[in-house]
Amino acid sequence: MAQNKKNQFDQQDIDIALIAKALSHPARIAIIRALARRNTCICGEIVQMLPLSQSTVSQHLKELKDVGIIRGSIDGPRSCYCLDHQRLSWCMQKLSVFFNESITGILP
């Protein structure tokens, strides 16, 4: 029981759900906002800003990286993150289209 049935849905719906899942925790929203504030990337400063441990923040960063919303690069002993604006725009586009179709009732 409790088998995963998520892959039995339309790829479109799976994609939207994956984007939404990446945004479904306030820590990840806060991280995105923090990176948006300074277009220069931050690193462990993010840990200071959140009420979470270093390892937990690292996990959230990884989740955002996995969906491509942020990118990480190594800068000496520390690693810096920044938003992938192109990917962010793509996500917004996907969600916007979904919402607009749902609201207007005009679906493909």
Next chain:
Amino acid sequence: MAQNKKNQFDQQDIDIALIAKALSHPARIAIIRALARRNTCICGEIVQMLPLSQSTVSQHLKELKDVGIIRGSIDGPRSCYCLDHQRLSWCMQKLSVFFNESITGILP
């Protein structure tokens, strides 16, 4: 451990995360799409459309109802659901503002 720290974040971020969470499962996306297709509400037909049991679908419907995206009404022995367009627009607005702020870097 694994205590819930979600309420230690900005209310803004919590709100966005809650909207995203409601959309974070393909079944719920499919339900919204189905309701958008026919502006007339459906009921147990939704169960037929999804690869899930009746009880599981009922749970997903409840989750969408809890965030206000859909509304349910009783029609004889069956219950009908329909989109709350106003609430949907509000959700889209919230997400759009968040995305736009993040992309442009112009934050309040």
Next chain:
DNA sequence: GACGTATATCGTAAATATGCGATAAAGTCA
């Protein structure tokens, strides 16, 4: 090379989500 710093990953515990069958509740119809 030895030490300190920063970060990712591992292991684990707890919480939450997902999914189902069984059952309850509420309605319809003979």
Next chain:
DNA sequence: TGACTTTATCGCATATTTACGATATACGTC
């Protein structure tokens, strides 16, 4: 009333997420 239909909810099993400390890794500095 009794049989049937439809849906919500309960109880439970499993999967996933969240969170942390401990540890490993990688880098810079002395």
